[in-house]
Amino acid sequence: MRILKTSKDRFKNLPDYNFSENYCEIDYQENILQMHYIDISGSADRVFFLLHGEPSWSYLYRHMIPILAKSKCRIIAPDLIGFGKSDKLTNKDDYTYANHLNWINQLIEKLDLQNMVFFAQDWGSLIGLRQVAKFPERFRGMVVSNGGLPIGTGSTPGFKQWLNFSQTVEDFNSGKIVNQGCLRDLSEAEINAYNAPFPDESYKVGARVFPTLVPIMPDQDQVQENKEAWQELKKFNKPTITLFGDHDKAFLGQEKFFIDKIPGAKDMPHRIINAGHFSQEDQPELLSEALLSIN
Secondary structure (H helix, E strand, C coil), X not given: CCEECCCHHHHCCCCCCCCCCCEEEEEECCEEEEEEEEEECCEEEEEEXXXXXXXXXXXXXXXXXXXXXXXXXXXXXXXXXCCCCCCEECCHXXXXXXXXXXXXXXXXXXXXXCCEEEEEXXXXXXXXXXXXXXXXXXXXXXXXXXXXXXXXXXXXXXXXXXXXXXXXXXXXXHHHHHHHCCCCCCXXXXXXXXXXXXCCHHHCHHHHHHHHHCCCCCCCCCHHHHHHHHHXXXXXXCCEEEEEECCCCCCCCCHHHHHHHCHHHCCCCCEEECCCCCHHHHCHHHHXXXXXXXX
């Protein structure tokens, strides 16, 4: 097994990202993987758990974290394995949906995270919602933005377009991809920051393979497990708020599943917001306010 570590020099002087580094040791096939996470100390009575998706990393939360920090609560924002400052594997077969679930599960258990207010977006929802279903007692509530938990029943035209693009584009430029998924124009320095984890194609294996793992067909891995997770989420009676971007072609319309099926979503202030796929870039204040409203 080949494990790559992005040079720390690539993360110097990133705009608005000067958070201290923390690493959790993740067990995987007799190896130890280093998972990086931001940890802002504060009251454990409420822990904001911010999980990024594809092809971003915890840099995505740089504008939300200072707002949430005013609450004096703890904030945890990991980099998934294969992303950000976390270790990267070069064999695409290592990047399975089940492995990602296991890796985040280990982080939650090793840090013994409780009282979590979870923010779910993109793959952060596919991974994090499974944790909510598995450990509902660890969560106080959640905000879902441009995410879902597919069960093999197909996908949107927007996702199909993204799936094809991700597997055929020669230069998988994460910074440009994130920029195209925002309403606002990122600066050149911000685009470069999203590319920082990936010095060359060998570091991008996890990012490239992610779209192929989304269980949109009935015979794909984790379809049955996601169906079982939905049965647990249908019992989740803690505050659940949806804030989906009106310019997100991949997930717009998926909010209805959360609103209709999760008891905690009843009578909550759901909104369709002026945002693209990466709502954290377009509406950090609005998203943070929703998280802060969950006590």
